[in-house]
Amino acid sequence: MSVGIVQPQSVTFDTELRLESGRILGPITLVFETYGQLNADRSNAILVTHAWTGSAHLAGRHSEEETRPGWWDEIVGPGRLLDTDRYCVICINVIGSCYGSTGPTSTNPRTGKRYNLGFPVITVRDMVRAQLLLIDHLGIDRLVTVLGGSMGGMQALEWATQFPDRLASAVVLATSPRPSAQAIALNAVARWAIFNDPTWKKGEYRKNPKDGLALARGVGHITFLSDESMTAKFGRRFSARDGLFDFFGQFEVERYLTYNGYNFVDRFDANSFLYLAKALDLYDVAWGCESLEEAFQPVPVPIQFFAFTSDWL
Amino acid sequence: MSVGIVQPQSVTFDTELRLESGRILGPITLVFETYGQLNADRSNAILVTHAWTGSAHLAGRHSEEETRPGWWDEIVGPGRLLDTDRYCVICINVIGSCYGSTGPTSTNPRTGKRYNLGFPVITVRDMVRAQLLLIDHLGIDRLVTVLGGSMGGMQALEWATQFPDRLASAVVLATSPRPSAQAIALNAVARWAIFNDPTWKKGEYRKNPKDGLALARGVGHITFLSDESMTAKFGRRFSARDGLFDFFGQFEVERYLTYNGYNFVDRFDANSFLYLAKALDLYDVAWGCESLEEAFQPVPVPIQFFAFTSDWL
Numbered sequence: 001m002s003v004g005i006v007q008p009q010s011v012t013f014d015t016e017l018r019l020e021s022g023r024i025l026g027p028i029t030l031v032f033e034t035y036g037q038l039n040a041d042r043s044n045a046i047l048v049t050h051a052w053t054g055s056a057h058l059a060g061r062h063s064e065e066e067t068r069p070g071w072w073d074e075i076v077g078p079g080r081l082l083d084t085d086r087y088c089v090i091c092i093n094v095i096g097s098c099y100g101s102t103g104p105t106s107t108n109p110r111t112g113k114r115y116n117l118g119f120p121v122i123t124v125r126d127m128v129r130a131q132l133l134l135i136d137h138l139g140i141d142r143l144v145t146v147l148g149g150s151m152g153g154m155q156a157l158e159w160a161t162q163f164p165d166r167l168a169s170a171v172v173l174a175t176s177p178r179p180s181a182q183a184i185a186l187n188a189v190a191r192w193a194i195f196n197d198p199t200w201k202k203g204e205y206r207k208n209p210k211d212g213l214a215l216a217r218g219v220g221h222i223t224f225l226s227d228e229s230m231t232a233k234f235g236r237r238f239s240a241r242d243g244l245f246d247f248f249g250q251f252e253v254e255r256y257l258t259y260n261g262y263n264f265v266d267r268f269d270a271n272s273f274l275y276l277a278k279a280l281d282l283y284d285v286a287w288g289c290e291s292l293e294e295a296f297q298p299v300p301v302p303i304q305f306f307a308f309t310s311d312w313l
Numbered sequence: 314m315s316v317g318i319v320q321p322q323s324v325t326f327d328t329e330l331r332l333e334s335g336r337i338l339g340p341i342t343l344v345f346e347t348y349g350q351l352n353a354d355r356s357n358a359i360l361v362t363h364a365w366t367g368s369a370h371l372a373g374r375h376s377e378e379e380t381r382p383g384w385w386d387e388i389v390g391p392g393r394l395l396d397t398d399r400y401c402v403i404c405i406n407v408i409g410s411c412y413g414s415t416g417p418t419s420t421n422p423r424t425g426k427r428y429n430l431g432f433p434v435i436t437v438r439d440m441v442r443a444q445l446l447l448i449d450h451l452g453i454d455r456l457v458t459v460l461g462g463s464m465g466g467m468q469a470l471e472w473a474t475q476f477p478d479r480l481a482s483a484v485v486l487a488t489s490p491r492p493s494a495q496a497i498a499l500n501a502v503a504r505w506a507i508f509n510d511p512t513w514k515k516g517e518y519r520k521n522p523k524d525g526l527a528l529a530r531g532v533g534h535i536t537f538l539s540d541e542s543m544t545a546k547f548g549r550r551f552s553a554r555d556g557l558f559d560f561f562g563q564f565e566v567e568r569y570l571t572y573n574g575y576n577f578v579d580r581f582d583a584n585s586f587l588y589l590a591k592a593l594d595l596y597d598v599a600w601g602c603e604s605l606e607e608a609f610q611p612v613p614v615p616i617q618f619f620a621f622t623s624d625w626l
Contacts, residue, residue, distance in 0.1 A: 021558035121558040181543040181566045185535045188567035189528060196524045198511060211509045222498045230494040245334035245434040253494045254501035
């Protein structure tokens, strides 16, 4: 059953956060949604962490008119996998994003203008430390689990390794403990595509730089599918609408990238995209440790890892 | 031993070529180089076919001042693998390229101006059919071998399957008989990067659109290395000159892509890049056949295939 109509919530913390970079960020606003009731001893909370371009809108609808429910609606609700009759499910928009939490589109209190590139470079660890402010604020001592995929999985890993006493388990989907050189290279060309767009204006745009951002997202879509699943989905089929020998004629896979790229520019901010790309590339669960073993050594929390064979990275 | 100083040669054919697309291309100029002497019965010729951004300048130097020899100098010369004491080695710049043979930078005889996007879409088969004009012109009935890598390997495959009586063997390096959806997707984003560059002007530029072309080449460089070799070469090392938390700070792999991308724009034309990318994507050795088996069925020519594990595609 669906959770029905939900309202996003928002809290602003006056606390300033000292980031991994040494820079200070604050005040910090976090937008979040909750589904189900917190029990009396606040011991039934599950945190779901979102991916690169996700939001706090995990499940349900903001209004009857909203055409699509939250991004993982299928598993959240009464009787569903994350059963809201038993659990209080929480999803928080990460800092750096453009869906309400403090990010490059927010107003910089020191200047009264949008941060844009004045926003500090953040890490996944910074995102998680900001989330901890909210979990503390809600009076939750220990989460039942932290669960997420891709960049959400990195957050779950950070929760487990940095704050092991604050959660009973972590579930990590389709995530690398540290992106490979190839993954970084693909994000690098995505960034480059935005930098190349003259309407990006070093981050000082009024309108999202659409051609650069669409291309950047197109690069992302290549990595969302493995070679095998891309072959299964598109093969070498040429667009039926185009001539094979038209200079601008497209293969089906090419149309798919273009279509998804341009669809993206209406819903995501280019600077946020860049900051989160950077956070992804910098991510290393063993940050500050000598090895992966050392990073996981103090972790008494059971971590479940899942990978998808249809995902290239 | 090096072949020493060599001179590029050029022939223009008045013959018009009917392309796979049905369009006509002509007159056709081919630039080529030869190393070693053709024997009396012209039975000692080897054709080396070049890759996407290659040229006819396979070996030796055009002058004492030239800093670097031809692109495969190590294997061509007296006593070298392709022994010019025994063989006459030939390399021909493909049509569509920007190194002398007819391509989008050539003058369109119908307009008196550069072809630019008025150039027809060509295929690897068209390239090979143009090469056949020259092999006929040189009076060579049968090549000892046709040898090439990447797009050069596609040409070798086309020689073997289309003109099996014109060669005794083919050597195909690091080539796919048809690019996969993923390979097409990567070329698609490379094309897109050029289309996005406002200085490209739908092909009517005076100066190469450098940011778009550099990015396109950067995408190419990702595919030239496998995940493993990229990890071995760069790992997750961050540029020593940049701060880890600088917004524009780069990983080593990112610097490498940028460096190679911008190095490329001085030596290759953007429109040629686009036309050859298209030819690569359209390439299918079984073009016009029901299957790969049918394509290879009439081929009595021994074909040797080599692949490199360090190459991603």
